[in-house]
Amino acid sequence: MSDNAILTSALIILGLPLLSYVLTFFFGKKLPRKGDFIGVTFMGAAWLLAIRIFLTFWKIADPSYRVEASFTWIDLGGFHLDAGVLVDGMTAVMLMVVTTVSFFVHLYSTGYMHGDRRYERFFAFLGFFTFSMLGIVLSNNLFFLYVFWELVGLSSYLLIGFFFHKHSAANANKKAFLTNRVGDYGFWLGILTFFTTCGTLNYFELFAHVHAGTIGGHLLAWAGVGLFMGCVGKSAQMPLHIWLPDAMEGPTPVSALIHAATMVAAGVYMVARLFPLFGPTALMVVLYVGSITAFVAATIAVVKTDFKRVLAFSTLSQLGYMVMSLGAGDSVNAMYHLTTHAMFKGLLFLTAGSVIHAVHSQEITDMGGLRRKMPITFWTFMAGTLALSGVPGFAGFYSKDGILGSALAFGMTDGHYIPFILGILAAVLTPFYMFRLTFRAFFGKPADQERFDHAHESPWNMTVPLIVLGFLSIASSGFKTADEGWFSRFAAPYDLPAVAAQFDLSTPPAVHGLVVAHHRAAPDISAVAEHETGGHETGGHEAAVEHGEGHGEHAAHEAIHHKAHVRAMIMSILMVILGIGGAWWVYFLHKLDPASLQRRLKGVYTVLQGQYFFDEFYAATVYRFTLWWAAVCAGFDRYVIDGIVNGTGYLTRMMSWASGLFDRYVIDGMVNGVATVLQGAGEGFRRLQTGRIQTYLVYSSASVLVLILVYKVL
Amino acid sequence: MELLNLNIPSWSDMASWIPEAVLAGTFLVALVGDLVVRGRRTWLPFAITVFGLVTAGSYAVAAVLHADPTAHSIMGKLMVVDGMAGFFRLLFIFTGLATVLFAWTSEEIMGHKRENKGEFYYLTALMTLAMCVMAEARDLLMLFLSMEGVGLVSYVMAGYMRTSLRSTEASLKYVIFGAVSSAIMLYGLSLLYGMTGSLTFAGIRAGLLAGAANPFGLLTAAVLILVGMSYKIAAVPFHYWAPDVYEGAPTPISALFSVGPKAAGFALMIRFFYTTLAAGNDPATGSTLIADFNWPLLVAVMSAATMIYANLVALRQTNVKRLLAYSSISHVGYILMGFVLLTGQGLQAILFYLLVYTFMNLGAFFFVVAINNHLKSEDLQDYVGLGFRAPWAGAMMVIFLGSLAGIPPFAGFVGKLYLFTAVMDKQWFWLVIVAAVNSVIGLYYYFKVVKAMFLTRPAEGADTSPLKLHWLQYTVLGVLTVPTLVLGIYFGQFKALADQAIALMTVHM
C-alpha cells in the first residue's frame, strides 16, 4: 500500500461512520429496518480497510515509519492553524482496535437494541462516536485532537443519556460531560501553553521543540500535568473517575464500546502519543495517579453486586494499569494493554449485555447457574475473565505483566516502590472479583427460579460478536510480550534524536543511560524507553548507539530491567493463583460466608460499597459551593449592582431633603434609584412652590440680594 | 437734542415696518369688528385676525428672504428693523397664527358659556405686535414700553376665563409678580441711565466703554435688569409665576405664553446685553466689559440652576400641562447656556434653538389642547391608552416629546448639539455636563407621558373608543411636526437663517 493509499483509506475509514451517522440520523426512520444495516455495513467496510492498513504496517514493521499530511485550516496571515492526518504503527493498531470493537458492537446492537423506539438514533450516535474516536486516533496535531476529544465527549453524553427518560441516566450523562470538562480545562491550558511557547501543535514538531529545549523546566512540567488532566478526565482516573460507574446507565453495547474498549482508552492513547511532551515531574504524577486508581478501583469492584458495575470498576483499575505504565515511562506496554484490554473488556461487557438481556436484571444476586442456559455466553465470558485475570496464555497476562515489570524496574532504579506494590495488590484483586462474578452468575443454583426459566441464549447477531471477540481476547497478545511479539512492529518508544534530525533543530544533547536520569533530568525518552523495553528496539537502540555514550550504565540498567521483568512475572502468576483460589474458596466451595466477612469488616465494607464516598464528598463541597456561589452572584447582581447608585442617591436625597419616598425603591435598581431620588428632589423643590404670591416675591428678591452679594464677593 | 428722535420717520424705513403696522391695524379692526357683532359671531374677529397675521407674515417672510443687510431705524433711534428683528418677527407671527388657528378648535376658548370670545383673537394680534417691538427696541424707553405692553396683554389673557377661579388666580399672580419685577428692572434701568447718561443701547455701550461705570454699580444695574428679563423668560429664580400661570390659563394661551414672550424676552436680552456689554469688543477675547464683573459665571449659574430645578420638579408632575410648564422652564436653562459668553456662536445657537423650540413646544401644548377637548382633563392617568385611541396624533406627540427630550433624529437634538458645541468650544465643561445629565433626566419625565399613552394597558372598562380630532387640529399639528422632523436631519438652511440674523444684528448707530 502506497503512502497515498494509506492516507486515502484512513480518511475513508474516518468518513464512513460520519456518513453512516448522517444517513441514519436524517433518513433512518424512513429506511427499512430503520437503517441499521447502513451502520453495520459501513463499519464492516471500515473494519476491512483498517485490517488492510494494519497489515501494511505489519509488513513495514518499522514503528518509526509514518505517513503524515496536513492542510491549513485557518490562515489569518501571521497566524494559522493546521489540520492533518497521521498514520503510523500506533495509529494502525488503534484503528484496528476501534473499528473491530465498533463493528461488532454495531452488529451486536442489531439484536440488543431491537425494538427500541429510538433504534435509528442509537445507530446514528454509534456512528458519530466512532467517527470522533477515529478522529482522535488520526489527528496529527493537538488542536484537532482536542476537537475530536470534545466530540467524543458529546457522543458519550448522547449515548449515556440514551434512556434520558430515566432520572439516573439524565444525571449520569450530565455528570460524565462535566467531569470531562474539568479534565479538558487542564488539557486546553496545556495545549495553549505548548502553542504559545512553541508556536505549533503538530506532534512531531512539538517533540523536536521539547528536545531542543524551546520549552522546559516548570513550564514543561505544568504543561504536561495539564495534558494529563485531559487523560484523567477521559480515562476516568482518580479523582475524576466518578463519572464512569454512572455511565453504565447507557445501553450495554455503549458501555462495551465507549466505556470499556475505546473512548476511555483515548486518554491513555493521548499520553502515549504525546509521550515526549511529559517532563519528569509530570510523569511522576502520572505514575502515582495511575497506580492508586488501579488499586482503589479494584478494591471497590470486590464488593459490588451489579454485574455491569463490577466490570466498570475493573475497567477503572485496568485503565489505572495503563496510566501507571505510562508513568513508569513505558508507553509501549500501555498501548499493548490498551489493545488487549479493548478486546476482552469489550467482550465482557457484551456478554454482560447478553446475560442482562436474558435475565432482565443486572444484579448478580438474581443470577446463578446460567452456564447451562447460555453456554456460548458462558464460555466467551470465561475467555474474557481469564484474559482479564491475567492467566498465563491469555492476552491480559502478557500486557499486564509487562506493565508490572516496568513498574518494578522503575522502583528498583528509582526507589519508588509504592506504585508497583499497589499494582501487585490490584493483580490479586482482579482475578478474585472476576471469578466471584463468574461463580455467582454462572455456577451454583439459580437465585431466582422464574428469571432463570425465562433465560435463554441470545440470537446469532449477538453471539457471533462474542465468539469473535472471545477468540481475540485469547489471541490478541500473540502469546508474547509487547517487545518480543507482533506489537513491537507497531509501537516503539520514541526516538527523539531521530525526530530532531528531521526538523533541523539544535543537535540533541547526549543520551543519559538511566531511568533515574530520565526522571530526574530533562526528558530524554529514547534512553528511558529503550532500557525499559529491554533495549533491543530498533529506534531506541540505534539512538543510543549513534550518540554512543554510557554503554556501561546501559548494560547495567538492562540487567536490572531484565531482573525486574522476571520477578514481576513470577509474582503476578502467584497473585493470579491466589486470587482465583480465594474466589474458589469463598464463592464456589462456600468455605467462608462473605456475609459474615462483611459483618466483621463493617467499616471497610461500607467504605468500599460507598466507593470511598467520592460522590458524597463532591456533592458536599464542589457542587454545593458552586450553586451557593451562583446564588450569591445572582443576588449580588439583583440587589447590589442593580442598586449601586443608591449611594449617590442618598447624597442627592440629602441635598434635596426629599421625604422617604426614596427608600421604597432602594432595591429597585440604578435607574429607579436615580429616578426616585430626583423625584424626591422634585418633592423638595415643590415645597417652595407654595401658591402664595408673597412667598414668591420674598424668594425672588432674596435671591436678587444673594446674587449681588455673591458676585460682589466673587 | 434728543427730542429730534421723535421726528416723522422716512417712508423708506417705515416700509420695512409694514408687518407691525398691519398687526396694529388688525388689532384695531378686529376689536371694532368684535364690538360690532357684540361678541356673538366670533368668526369675524377670528377671520380678521387670521387674515391680518397671514398678511403680516407674508411681508415678514418676504423681508427675511430678501435678507436686506441694511438696518432700518424706526422712529429715530427707538427701534430698528434688522436681520435679527426680521427673524423674530417671523417667529412671533407664526406663533400667533398657529395659536389663533388652534384656539378656534379649543373648547376652553370657544366653549359655549364663554362670552367675549372675540377678545382672545385681537389680543393675540396685539401681543404679537408687542413682541415684535420687543425684538426691535434699542432704546431703554422702547424696551420698557414693549415689555410692559406684552405684560399687560398677557395679564388680561391669563384671566381670559373670567369666571374660572384658576384663571383669575393665575392672572392675579401674573400681574402682581410682573408688576414688581418690571418695577425692579426699571430701577436698574434708571441706574444704568444715570451712569451712562444715555437711553439708547449704543449710547450706553459707548458710555460703558468710556469707563463711565464702576463694576459694582454696573453689576447692580445689570442684575436688577436681569431680574426683569429673567421674569419674562421665566428663568430660575424668577420663574415662580410660570407653572401656576401656565396651568391656570387656558391651554392655547399657555402655549402662546410658553413660546412667544419667552422668545421675545430672549430677543430683547440678546440685543440689549450683546449691544451694551459684548459687541464691539475683540471677539477673540470675548469681551472685556463682561469680564469685569464675571458675567459668564452669573449666567452660567442661572442656567444650571434653571435646568436642574425645573427638571427635578417636572419629574413629579402628574398634570401634563404643568409638566410641560416646567419643561419649558428647563429649556430656558438650556438656552441660557448659549448666553454665557455672548459670543456670536452662542447667540446663533440660541436663535436656532428658539426656532426649534417654537415648533416642538407649541406642538406638545396643542396636543394637550386637543385632548382636553375630549377628556376635559390634563391628568396623566387620563392619558392612558391615548396612543391607540388617536394613533396619528399620538405619534406626533411622541415626536414632539422626543424632540423636547433632545434625542435624534428630532430637531431638539440638533438645537442642543449646537448649544453644547458653543459652550464646549469655550471649554465650560461643567456646564455642558450638567446640561447632559439634565437631558437624561428630562427624557424620563417626557417619556412618562409616552408611557401612559402607549405602554400602560387601560384598566378594565376604561373608554378605549377612538378619538376624532378636528381636521384643523390635525393640520396644525402636522405643520408643526414636519419641521420638528426635518430640522432633525436637514437643518443647514435654517441654521443659516439664524446665523444670518445674528450677523445682520446692528449694534452701532
Add this chain to the structure above:
Amino acid sequence: MNVGLPHFLTVGAILFALGLFAVMSRRNAIGILMGVELMLNASNINFVAFSRYVEHAVDGQIMAAFVIVLAAAEAAVALAIVLAMYRNFGTANADIAQRLKR
C-alpha cells in the same frame, strides 16, 4: 445747603425700599399694587434727576412721563383683575389665591 443729585437718589432709594417692603408685607392685593407704584415712582425720580444732572437733556423726563402712563395702565388692568378675583373669592387678599399649589 444746595440740593444735589445724591439727595434725589437717596429719596428714590428710600421710596424703592418702602415700595418693596410694602409689596412684601401687605396681604391685600391693592396694598401690593400700591407698593409697586412706589417702586415705579422711585425710578421716575431717578430718571428725572439723572436727566437733569447727568445727561443735561430731557430723555429721562420723557421716560418718566411714559412710565407714569404705563403705571396707570398697569394699575387699571391689575385692578380689573383684583375685582374679578374679589368676585370669585370674595376677598382681595392675595394669599387666598393658593388653589394652584400642588
Add this chain to the structure above:
Amino acid sequence: MGEHILSWMTFFPVIGAAVIAFIPSERKEIIKTVAAAAAAVPLILAVQLFVNFDRGTAAMQFVEHYTWIKSFNIEYFMGIDGLSVPMVLLTALLSFLCIIASWNIAKATKGYFALFLILEAAMMGVFCALDFFLFYLFWELMLLPMYFLIGIWGGPRREYAAIKFFLYTLAGSVLMLLAMIAFYLNVQDPTTGGHTFNMLYMMDQSNHSQWLQMTNIRHLLWIGLFIGFAIKVPIFPFHTWLPDAHVEAPTAVSVILAGVLLKMGTYGILRISYPILPDAAVWFSYALAIMGAINILYGAYCAMAQTDMKKLVAYSSISHMGYVLLGMAAFTTAGINGAVLQMFNHGTITAMMFLCVGVVYDRAHTREINGFGGLGMQMPLYTSFFSFALFAAIGLPGLSGFVSEAMIFIGAFPVYRTVAMISALGIIIGAAYVLWMLQRVFLGPKNDKWDSLPDINAREMFTLVPIGIIVLVLGVYPMPVLDLMRVSLNHLIKVVAG
C-alpha cells in the same frame, strides 16, 4: 442599486415602514408580507455584498461620500471594511428571520412591523456610518423603536424594562455625545482646515489638536466613549438593563437585542475608540481583559442561578460577550479576529437560543425551567434544535462558537496568561448551567402537564435552519467569515499596537 448598495440596505426598510404606515391596520397579512419583503431586500443585497467584497484590502469599500450639512461639516459618509461586513451580514440575516419569527404578533401588528423595520435601518446605519454624527444619529435612532417594541409588545414588567433600557443607553450615549463634540472641535480636516466629523480624519493622529494630544484628556475621552459603549455591550457593572430588557421583550426583539445590539458596543470600541485613541486603548487594555474575565465568570454564575430560561440565556450573553472583550484586549491577530468572529457567532447562536425559547413559550406560556421536564419525549425535533443551539453556546467543537472562543484564548493566553486561565473556567461553568437546564427541561420523565404541546412547526424551523447551517459551516470551516475580516483587523492591530 449598484454603487449605492449600502444606502439601499439601510433605507429600504424605512421605505417598507412608510408603506406599512399607509396600509389599513386590519390587513395584517399584507402588512406582514410587505415587512418580510422590505427585510428580504437588504438580505439579498447582503449576499451580493458578501460576493463582491474585496477581501484583499483594509480600505473602506462601497463608499458613499456626500456633503450633507456644510455649515456643520457633517457628511453623508457610508462605507464598510472587514470589521463592519460581518455585522452588516448578521443584521440583514437576523432582521429578516425575526420578521418571520414574529409572524403571529396579533396586537397592533402594523406598528410592530413598522417599528421593526425602522430598527433594522438604524442598526444597518450604525455599522455603515463613517461620519461620527451620522453614526450617532443611527445609534440613537435605535432607541425609540426599541423602547416601543419592548414596552408595547413585551411581557408583564415591560414598562419598567423599556424605560430602564432607554435611560441606561441614553446616559451612555450622552457621554459619547460629549466626546464626539470634543473630537469635532479638536480634529482638523486636512483638506479644508475646519472641524470635521469624518472618522477617518479623526483616526489620523496628525489631525489632532494640541489639546487633544494631552494624555489625560485622551484617557478622559476614552473613558467617556468606553462607558457609552460598555453599556451597550454590556460590560459589568453596566449590565443590569440587559436581563430585564431581554426577558420582557418579545422573542424576535430579544433576538435583535442579543444578536445585534450587543455587538454595537464592541463594534463601537473597535471602530471608534481603538483607532482614534490607540494609546489610550493600550493604556486601558489590561483593565479591559479583566472586565472580560469578570463578564465571563460573573455572567455564567448568574446564569446558573436563573430559573427563567430567557433570563438564563440573557446572562449567558453577558458571559459570551466577555470572551469578545478578552480577545479585543489582547491586540494579537488571533485575539482580535477571534473577538470579531465571536461577535458574529454569538449573534447567530444566541439568536437560535432565543428563538427556541420563544417556541416553547408560545406553546406553554411559561419559561420556568423547573416547570418543564421530559420535553425530549414530547417534542423530539424541537429538542434537537435547542440542544444544537445550547451545545453551540458551550463551545462544542464543530460548531462556530468553539472556533472563536479557541482563537480568543490562543490570542489572549500569551498576553494575559493568568486572566486567560481564569476565564477558561468559563468553559466548565458554561457547560454546567447549560447542561443543567437541558436536563431539567428536556430530560427525565415526561411531565404530563405538557402532553398537548405540538412539536416545532415549519415556520419556526424556517427561522432556525438557516442559522443552524451557518453555525455548523463556520464551525467546520470558519474561513469564509475570517477571510472577510482578517486584512482589516490585522491593519487595525498595526494601527493600535504598532
